[in-house]
Amino acid sequence: MSPSDVPTGPAPVNPVLEVIRRRRSIRAYLDRQVPEEALEAVLEAARWAPSAVNSQPWQFVVVTDPDRRRLLGEIARFYFLRYRHVGSAPAIIAVLGRPTANRWYQIDCALAAANIMLAAESLGLGTCYVGGFSVPAARRILGVPPALDVVGLITLGYPAERPEPPPRLGLDEFVHREVYNPRRAPTLSRRLGRSGLFSLRKRLRAWLSPRRRS
Ligand SMILES: Cc1cc2nc3c(=O)[nH]c(=O)nc-3n(C[C@H](O)[C@H](O)[C@H](O)COP(=O)(O)O)c2cc1C
Numbered sequence: 001m002s003p004s005d006v007p008t009g010p011a012p013v014n015p016v017l018e019v020i021r022r023r024r025s026i027r028a029y030l031d032r033q034v035p036e037e038a039l040e041a042v043l044e045a046a047r048w049a050p051s052a053v054n055s056q057p058w059q060f061v062v063v064t065d066p067d068r069r070r071l072l073g074e075i076a077r078f079y080f081l082r083y084r085h086v087g088s089a090p091a092i093i094a095v096l097g098r099p100t101a102n103r104w105y106q107i108d109c110a111l112a113a114a115n116i117m118l119a120a121e122s123l124g125l126g127t128c129y130v131g132g133f134s135v136p137a138a139r140r141i142l143g144v145p146p147a148l149d150v151v152g153l154i155t156l157g158y159p160a161e162r163p164e165p166p167p168r169l170g171l172d173e174f175v176h177r178e179v180y181n182p183r184r185a186p187t188l189s190r191r192l193g194r195s196g197l198f199s200l201r202k203r204l205r206a207w208l209s210p211r212r213r214s
Pocket of ligand 1 (some may be wrong): 023024026027051083128129131132133165
């Protein structure tokens with residue numbers, strides 16, 4: 001097939017693309033347990049993730065015990081800002097990786113985590129990947145041996161919010177054809193404007209607006 005034979009027209013839509021587009025980081029959950037079958041289904045999705053030389057360097061610890069969730073909630077923070085959704089999520093999946101498996105073990109774990117989050121979305125569950133936490137403390141709480149790294153935490157539960165999609169760069173700002181074109185790459189201010197900092201600024205402004213105060 002030559003490039004001119006490639007069909008053009010509206011972007012295709014199918015359930016996988018819809019789930020990818022719809023998934024949002026969920027930071028508020030209903031007080032409702034995640035059924036065991038759903039937990040198994042999302043972990044099964046992780047099982048089929050690609051990994052370097054098929055090393056599958058991941059291990060997952062599923063935490064549903066309220067006390068252990070609370071402990072994880074206490075160590076998940078961005079400097080002084082505690083992530084409340086970690087302690088309040090009905091389930092947390094800790095993603096562990098084996099550093100000696102290969103030098104891409106964190107990438108392998110991230111790909112497995114992405115499968116988990118997309119599978120969860122397809123089942124009506126919400127997730128949030130959390131990288132901001134104390135690894136030594138998580139290690140203690142979860143009983144993780146020194147040979148494994150705690151790569152991330154994924155909160156899981158039925159969503160109690162429907163967040164607006166945060167801004168994204170346009171395809172024309174990060175896709176290059178054949179060779180890299182520096183003129184397409186976004187400027188620093190554009191990158192910052194499309195990042196979470198932007199959402200944070202927007203949220204802060206909404207919170208401080210006169211309408212809110214009255
Ligand atoms: C590696 C990584 C680390 C993240 N760490 C955190 C975190 O510590 N706390 C949090 O609330 N969200 C965290 N997130 C979620 C991002 O903030 C979120 O994916 C981003 O703002 C885009 O929003 P969306 O997931 O709704 O599309 C993390 C995401 C990734 C991929």
